[in-house]
Amino acid sequence: MEKLSGAEILIQFLKDEGVEYIFGYPGGAVLHIYDELYKQNYLKHILVRHEQGATHMADGYARVTGKPGVVLVTSGPGATNAVTGIATAHMDSIPMVVITGQVPTNAIGSDAFQEVDCVGITRPCVKHNFLVKDVTELAATMKKAFFVATSGRPGPVVVDIPKDVTRPDLRIPYQYPAKVSMRSYNPVTRGHAGQIRKALDLILSAKRPMFYTGGGVILDNASEALRELTRLLGYPITNTLMGLGAYPGTDKQFVGMLGMHGTYEANMAMHECDVLIAIGARFDDRVVGDVKKFCPEAKIVHIDIDPSSIAKTVKVHVPIVGPVGSVLRDMIAMLKEGDRRPDADALEAWWKRINEWRSMDCLKYEWSDDRIKPQYVVEKLYQVTGGDAYVTSDVGQHQMWAAQFYPFDKPRRWVNSGGLGTMGFGLPAALGVQFAHPDATVACVTGEGSIVMCIQELSTAKQYDLPVKIINLNNRYLGMVRQWQEFMYEKRESHSYLDSLPDFARLTESFGHVGMTIEKPSDVEGALKEAFALKDRLVFLDFITDPTENVFPMMMSGRGHNEMLLSELCKNRELA
Amino acid sequence: MRHIISLLLENEPGALCRVAGLFSARGYNIESLSVAPTEDPTVSRMTLVTSGSDAIIEQITKQLNKLVDVVRLLDLTEGSHVDREMMLIKLKAAGPQREEIKRLSDIFRGRVLDVTNTSYIIELTGAADKLDAFIEALDKTSILEVVRSGSLAVGRGEKSLRL
Ligand SMILES: Cc1cc2nc3c(=O)[nH]c(=O)nc-3n(C[C@H](O)[C@H](O)[C@H](O)COP(=O)(O)OP(=O)(O)OC[C@H]3O[C@@H](n4cnc5c(N)ncnc54)[C@H](O)[C@@H]3O)c2cc1C
C-alpha cells in the first residue's frame, strides 16, 4: 500500500468523504496541509477574510444542502476567531467539521507561539471534539468527526491537529475508513411504536389541536411527511423561527410563526389549544415565554431525537424519542390503517376561532409616502424574487421582519442564527449558500449594525464572483436594542444609535461590487428589480428606512401567549 | 434529593473535563466525584454524587448520556445499592487527647495508620454520613487535615453496570 503523510491523508480523506468545499484561512500550524491543498484540484478551498467568516460560510452551506460544512483554520488566533461561528452552529444543531491546526505535540502545554487549548476552549460549544495525537489515528478520527457531526442531533465537531501529525516525512499506509462504529454513541433511528400509537390516540381525541414544529423537521428532511400528516388531519400549524419553510408559509393551514414576535393567531391558538403536537422543536424561551403560563389547557406530544430536549423546561405527556421523518411516517401509516378520524365539528369551530384571530391582521403596518417602511421592503423583495429566493439574515429587527414578511414555501430556504443570535452571520452565510447553489437567487436581509461585523467578506465575494444581493434595512439604530429600550427603559437610548456610518454604496463599490442607496418608498421596487436583474453582480442595496418602526406583535418576557403587545394599528381593533 | 450516578467513561484524555464542564456550565451541583480505571483499560468508572429536583436529575442523566465519551450510565439511587467512602484524617493528638481519640476511632471502626508524639492519621470507611458523624464527634481544634475519597457505590445483586 502507498504510504501517505498526515497532510496527504487529510486531503485524501476529505476527498473520499465526498467533501467539495473547504472554507479556510492559512497559518503556521496548517502549512503542511495547505501545501497539499496546493498540489491537488479536487477540493475547492475558499479563502475567506476572517475565520468567523469561514465558519458562517460553511454553516450557510450546510443549512441549505444538509451536508456538513468543512472549515480549516490555524492554531491560536485562527481557532479563537472561529469560536463564534462554532457556537452559532452548535446552538442551531448544524453539522460542521472544523479542522484547527495546533502546535506540535512536543510543544503542547509550553505556551508555545500561537498555542491555545483549542479542545478546552471549544468543549462547551461543540457536539464533540478531538485532539489527534498520532498520525495513525488521523483517518479514523476524521471519520468519527463526520459521523458524529451529521448523525442524530447534528452539530459542529472540532478536530485539533498538531503540526507534526501532518508533517511530510512521516508516512504511513492509508485506507479510507468506510465504516465507523462507536460503542458510546448510538443515535436513535426509530421511534417507539407504542408511544407513537399513544400519541396518535391523543392527537385524534383533540378538539383544539395545534402543530408546533421546528428546526428538527428541516434537519431531518422530513417536510414531506409533516405536510402529509398535517393535511390528512386538517389541523392548524405554526413554525418556530428555525422551522420556517418546513410547512409552506402560504398554505391556509399555516398560522404564521409563534413566540416573541409570532403572529396573534399562532400565539392565541397556542394559548387555547387542548393538544399540542411539538415536532423537532426545543421549547426555547423565545417561544415559551413564561413557563407557568404556557399552553395552560394542553396535553403535549413531543417528538425529538434528543432526549434532553424533551421535558427540559415544559412537562410533556407523550414523549417520542426518534427522528422526525421516520416517526411521522409510522404515525401516518397507523392513521391510514385505522378508521378513527379527527372530530370534524370540533375542528370547524376551532378554525372559526382561529380565523377570527387572523382577522386582526396583526402584521399590518402604517404606510408612509416619505419614509421607507422596512416591512414594505421585505414584501417587495418577496414579490421581485417570486418568493423563491434563498434568504439569509443577521440579527435584529430586520431578521424578524424577514421572518414575518417573506413566507417560505420550501425547507432550507431561510438561513438565520436563531439560537445564538450572531450579528455578522448573514453575509458570510449568504456566500456559503451561493457556493452550494451557484445559479440560485440569494438575498441577505441585514441591518447597518450587523453587516459591518463581517463586512470584510465582500472581498471574498469578489474573489469568487458571488452575486448575492444585500438588502440593508438601514435605520441608523441597533433597532432591536432601541425597541427594548423604548418599551422597557422609558426610551433611554443608551448606546443604540449608530453614528458615523459609512456610505455603504461607495464602500461596496470599493470592493468591486455595485452599490445603491434608496431613500424614497417609490424607488424601492424599481431598485430591487434593477438589482436582481444584475444576475452576475453582487449588489448592496442600502435602504434608508424609518428609524422609529418597531416589530409587532411582541410577547414581552414573563408574559403568556395571550398577552402580546400589539401595534397601534391593531390595539383598539375589534375582531371580525 | 441526593443521587448517586455511576458512569462508565471512555478512557480518553478530556473525558473527565467534559463531565465536570457539563456540571459547571449548566449550574448543577456536584457533591463528590471519584474516578479511576477499571479491569478494562479502555474505560474508567466514575461515581458522581449530586442533588436536585426530579426534573433536574432527569436533565442531568440525559445530558450525561448525551456526552459522546459516556458509554454507560446508571442512577444507583433508583435501586438498592452499597455506598462507601474512605477518609484519611490527620489529628493533633497529644497528652490526654490521645486516648480519647483512639477510643472514638475504635467506636467508628477506624484504623490508626500513623502515629507520632503529637499526631495520628486515622483511616475510616463507611457511608458519607458516618464519616460526617465522626468529624462531628471530634474536637474541631484537633483536626489538622481531612482527605475524603468521595462516595464509591455499586448496585446490589448480580445485575451490573458493565460493557
Ligand atoms: C432576535 C431574535 C428573536 C427571536 N424571536 C423568536 C420568535 O419570535 N419565535 C421563535 O420561534 N424563535 C425566535 N427566535 C429564535 C429562538 O431563539 C430559537 O432559536 C428558536 O425558537 C429555536 O427553534 P426550534 O425550537 O425549532 O429549535 P432548533 O434550535 O432548530 O432545534 C431543533 C430541535 O430539533 C431536534 N432535532 C434535530 N434533529 C432532529 C431529527 N433528525 N429528528 C428529530 N428531532 C431533531 C433537536 O434535538 C432540537 O430539539 C429569535 C431569535 C432571535 C435572535
Ligand SMILES: Cc1ncc(C[n+]2csc(CCOP(=O)(O)OP(=O)(O)O)c2C)c(N)n1
Ligand atoms: C455579536 C452580537 N452582539 C450583540 C448582539 C445584541 N443585539 C441583538 S440585535 C442588535 C441590534 C442589531 O442592529 P442592526 O443590525 O442594525 O439591526 P436592526 O435591529 O436595526 O434591524 C444587537 C446589538 C448580538 N445579537 N450579536
Ligand SMILES: [Mg+2]
Ligand atoms: Mg439597524
